[in-house]
């Protein structure tokens with residue numbers, strides 16, 4: 383009688399750890415498919431596509447690349463809407479920045495569990511390592527992920543399984559616990575060694591760099607957005623715009639998003655219809671979006687700031703075109719703001 | 731063997747791949763899905779996604795700022 387082919391679904395981030403975890407389990411004859419979640423805050427793709435100087439760079443999606451190296455299918459799931467609740471109301475709080483890592487992991491494992499049940503998969507694997515991350519990968523929080531996601535003992539972490547109680551796949555003999563690993567702590571050496579053993583090279587630089595929420599500057603801009611609006615909420619456009627341009631808030635009720643180069647200006651162009659926007663016309667310079675409510679006085683200041691970032695920043699006067707939400711444009715002739723008038727605290 | 735179109739313009743990666751993936755899931759083997767994107771990253775991502783998941787890219791072309799990718803739906807193996 384042939385044995386049942388057991389199946390595992392792996393959380394594939396595009397980093398080395400999940401790549402290793404998959405290979406370890408594949409080597410035990412398990413059929414593995416990958417699942418990758420798109421929260422809207424993933425660094426993947428976006429900024430590369432926006433900035434002109436990055437456009438020549440290889441824009442591979444690391445999760446897809448990893449899946450191809452491993453020879454597994456990859457299912458990319460859009461969780462942008464559902465993720466809002468995770469980010470806005472994390473039961474376990476935030477990490478060093480606005481990253482709700484523990485709740486995020488619980489949510490992702492829970493979604494993977496739903497997917498596994500729907501598609502007839504037996505268990506879930508992740509590339510987590512005990513002690514690797516301060517929040518979600520501690521010895522005391524790893525059981526929390528298993529429990530609160532509902533995955534319980536169907537969640538297997540192949541890279542550190544030997545440091546944790548045996549899970550269902552181990553107890554049932556679907557996988558041999560002896561062939562799993564006992565990595566722990568922040569050292570990357572065991573991962574590097576295993577990667578070399580599997581012949582993996584050219585993998586993405588591991589850990590941390592794949593999510594904007596772990597980025598301090600990004601988190602600051604996100605908090606500023608909530609403060610300015612008086613409520614904690616966001617739309618996809620907000621998340622995207624926080625990744626682009628210089629953000630300057632001269633007053634609580636409005637901020638400016640100043641394109642830093644051609645690629646960003648082109649990207650901001652796409653938002654012209656929903657924001658008041660400014661652009662120097664006597665000199666070359668950035669496209670500037672105005673987010674918020676602005677009086678005539680504010681618009682003049684915005685025009686002077688726009689002029690400050692144009693090629694005419696040392697000129698006496700710069701002509702700036704201002705276009706309102708009604709699509710009607712007018713021209714303002716202004717003196718560029720001098721460096722000492724542009725207050726450092728306006729920069730977000 | 732039907733021909734379908736998907737407008738993924740102005741979406742940034744990985745959204746075009748996700749849209750293509752979700753649409754392909756509703757189609758039958760042999761159907762062709764023509765995806766139009768403005769993020770050139772889709773030229774890498776959609777073919778990679780197809781190779782992994784057993785679909786075939788019949789053609790890719792550029793039209794000004796747009797990239798157009800024809801996907802033939804595979805049988806899921």
Ligand code: SF4
Pocket residue numbers: 481482483484486487518590593594595596
């Ligand atoms: S870094 Fe971002 S994606 Fe990763 S667990 Fe933390 S919040 Fe989630």
